[in-house]
Amino acid sequence: MAKITYIEHDGTEHVVDVKTGLTVMEGAVKNNVPGIDADCGGACACATCHVYVDDAWKDKTGESSAMEESMLDFAENVEPNSRLSCQIKVSDALDGLVVRLPESQH
Amino acid sequence: MSELGANVVILGAGHAGGTAAALLRQYGHTGPITLVGDEPLAPYQRPPLSKAWLKGEADADSLALKPLEFYAEHQIDFRPNIRAVKLRRSDKLVELSDGSTLAYDILILATGARAIKLPVPGADLAGLLELRTAADAEALKAAVGPGKRLAVVGGGYIGLEVAASGRALGAEVVVIERESRLLARVACEALSDFFRGVHETHGVVFEMGASVTGFVGENGHVTGVILADGRTLPCDASVIGVGATPNDELAADSGLETARGVVVDLEARTSDPSIFAIGDVAHRPMPIYDRMFRMESVPNALEQAKQAASAITGRPAPAGEVPWQWSDQYDLKLQIAGYAFDVDEVLLRGDPASGKFAVFHLKGDQIQSVEAINSPPEFMMGKQLIGNRKPVSKAKLSDLSVSMKEVVA
Numbered sequence: 001m002a003k004i005t006y007i008e009h010d011g012t013e014h015v016v017d018v019k020t021g022l023t024v025m026e027g028a029v030k031n032n033v034p035g036i037d038a039d040c041g042g043a044c045a046c047a048t049c050h051v052y053v054d055d056a057w058k059d060k061t062g063e064s065s066a067m068e069e070s071m072l073d074f075a076e077n078v079e080p081n082s083r084l085s086c087q088i089k090v091s092d093a094l095d096g097l098v099v100r101l102p103e104s105q106h
Numbered sequence: 107m108s109e110l111g112a113n114v115v116i117l118g119a120g121h122a123g124g125t126a127a128a129l130l131r132q133y134g135h136t137g138p139i140t141l142v143g144d145e146p147l148a149p150y151q152r153p154p155l156s157k158a159w160l161k162g163e164a165d166a167d168s169l170a171l172k173p174l175e176f177y178a179e180h181q182i183d184f185r186p187n188i189r190a191v192k193l194r195r196s197d198k199l200v201e202l203s204d205g206s207t208l209a210y211d212i213l214i215l216a217t218g219a220r221a222i223k224l225p226v227p228g229a230d231l232a233g234l235l236e237l238r239t240a241a242d243a244e245a246l247k248a249a250v251g252p253g254k255r256l257a258v259v260g261g262g263y264i265g266l267e268v269a270a271s272g273r274a275l276g277a278e279v280v281v282i283e284r285e286s287r288l289l290a291r292v293a294c295e296a297l298s299d300f301f302r303g304v305h306e307t308h309g310v311v312f313e314m315g316a317s318v319t320g321f322v323g324e325n326g327h328v329t330g331v332i333l334a335d336g337r338t339l340p341c342d343a344s345v346i347g348v349g350a351t352p353n354d355e356l357a358a359d360s361g362l363e364t365a366r367g368v369v370v371d372l373e374a375r376t377s378d379p380s381i382f383a384i385g386d387v388a389h390r391p392m393p394i395y396d397r398m399f400r401m402e403s404v405p406n407a408l409e410q411a412k413q414a415a416s417a418i419t420g421r422p423a424p425a426g427e428v429p430w431q432w433s434d435q436y437d438l439k440l441q442i443a444g445y446a447f448d449v450d451e452v453l454l455r456g457d458p459a460s461g462k463f464a465v466f467h468l469k470g471d472q473i474q475s476v477e478a479i480n481s482p483p484e485f486m487m488g489k490q491l492i493g494n495r496k497p498v499s500k501a502k503l504s505d506l507s508v509s510m511k512e513v514v515a
């Protein structure tokens with residue numbers, strides 16, 4: 001279990017307990033946190049689960065795959081700390097993770 | 107008109123219906139929401155049923171759109187195992203299979219589509235499966251395994267995904283397709299040939315141009331598929347994947363306008379202003395192609411759920427989206443954007459032999475659709491260009507040394 005804070009573009013914070021094994025995307029979607037659309041349900045095919053990972057957490061969230069990099073390269077408002085949240089698996093090590101959401105996923 | 111307090115009834119608790127219920131609450135709807143579905147499960151995703159889930163890589167929890175508690179926590183009255191049997195629009199009532207009725211101010215039809223059955227002798231034998239629901243997928247998973255012989259009828263995306271998953275589970279798989287090539291209705295020849303090659307490499311056997319005229323069985327269980335040329339292909343189970351038909355009877359019987367699907371506008375509203383229709387059951391306008399049609403895809407279900415929830419809660423209509431879809435087979439990721447309407451040229455970018463290429467369908471110098479294999483840039487950029495209608499340079503588009511960001515003419 002990890003406590004994850006999702007911060008919407010307008011600053012609204014959602015703090016959610018997410019089960020180990022789920023993804024950061026699933027943690028948001030299953031708790032009705034707005035701002036992560038996840039159209040493909042985690043197949044790394046849509047880039048509508050884009051988040052910015054707070055710098056302090058960049059190492060712990062792991063490397064992104066070539067497929068993820070390639071999808072992100074064409075998403076909107078990409079920054080160096082952009083990730084696809086369906087590709088980040090939740091573990092105890094991510095307890096306290098903070099991610100910010102872009103203005104829009106489309 | 108603000109309808110935030112309206113009594114909303116949603117028929118069909120699938121991807122579209124479940125999403126609409128959640129979005130209504132997210133958008134501040136305060137009135138009652140009742141979600142009626144004839145399946146035992148709360149809304150779940152179907153795409154993994156032929157892919158990761160079938161191969162055992164995803165569990166039931168990950169299929170569910172939301173945890174079951176979500177519905178009660180958000181005052182959504184979710185009623186499983188109940189079917190809507192009749193719509194009485196003049197009374198604003200729905201009759202349910204348990205004999206009760208439900209009143210509504212606003213109704214959302216999200217009844218989806220069902221698998222088409224083959225009207226041939228033997229079609230009621232045990233071991234003949236379809237793949238639409240989680241229950242269907244359970245039955246299929248139980249029927250395939252090492253050494254089992256699986257006959258897949260229909261070489262469309264779902265059929266091919268089942269074939270790939272079946273091989274991964276160790277089954278012998280034959281795919282029977284009526285047309286002379288795979289994916290005949292949805293993909294170009296280059297892609298058909300490519301997929302056939304990949305599946306053959308993985309040991310799938312194809313019977314092309316073959317129609318199924320019946321099934322034979324022993325003790326009520328299927329043992330073989332009979333083809334029009336007289337041969338019988340032995341099998342332990344068979345999956346029929348020959349397409350789906352919309353569950354639009356409730357709408358049609360109540361006099362709503364239908365056209366192989368319930369006709370709606372860009373707000374997902376039907377010809378009755380208090381009734382919306384979303385997802386696989388809707389026949390909707392698609393302005394970028396200047397026509398109306400019915401789609402069977404998750405992105406379409408999500409977009410229309412958004413349209414309806416926005417209209418009901420008085421939000422501005424969401425921006426139009428480019429339709430798209432994906433498919434996973436073996437280690438291939440296929441991403442498709444748009445539909446190949448009014449196409450006058452088909453252009454290949456990359457070499458299929460490399461396992462990484464894209465097929466662009468053009469109308470003049472505009473992209474109508476793109477099929478991308480293991481090629482996210484081609485998919486992402488192609489999708490943008492389909493949406494903004496910008497002309498592209500065909501020379502650049504077919505030249506791999508020119509990046510996708512530079513193909514705009």
Ligand SMILES: Cc1cc2nc3c(=O)[nH]c(=O)nc-3n(C[C@H](O)[C@H](O)[C@H](O)COP(=O)(O)OP(=O)(O)OC[C@H]3O[C@@H](n4cnc5c(N)ncnc54)[C@H](O)[C@@H]3O)c2cc1C
Nearest residue numbers: 118120121122144152153189190217218385386402403404
């Ligand atoms: C095996 C499979 C793989 C797929 N793969 C992909 C993919 O990779 N990508 C993609 O984009 N799409 C895919 N799809 C399509 C996608 O799942 C559908 O487009 C999507 O589920 C449509 O959502 P819906 O809510 O309109 O319909 P559904 O999800 O079918 O939901 C409709 C629900 O309404 C219920 N219902 C029907 N009639 C009544 C009634 N009278 N009363 C009460 N309930 C009723 C049905 O039982 C069902 O539960 C796939 C579909 C299948 C079956």
Ligand code: FES
Nearest residue numbers: 042044047049086
């Ligand atoms: S959910 Fe689609 S890429 Fe993450």
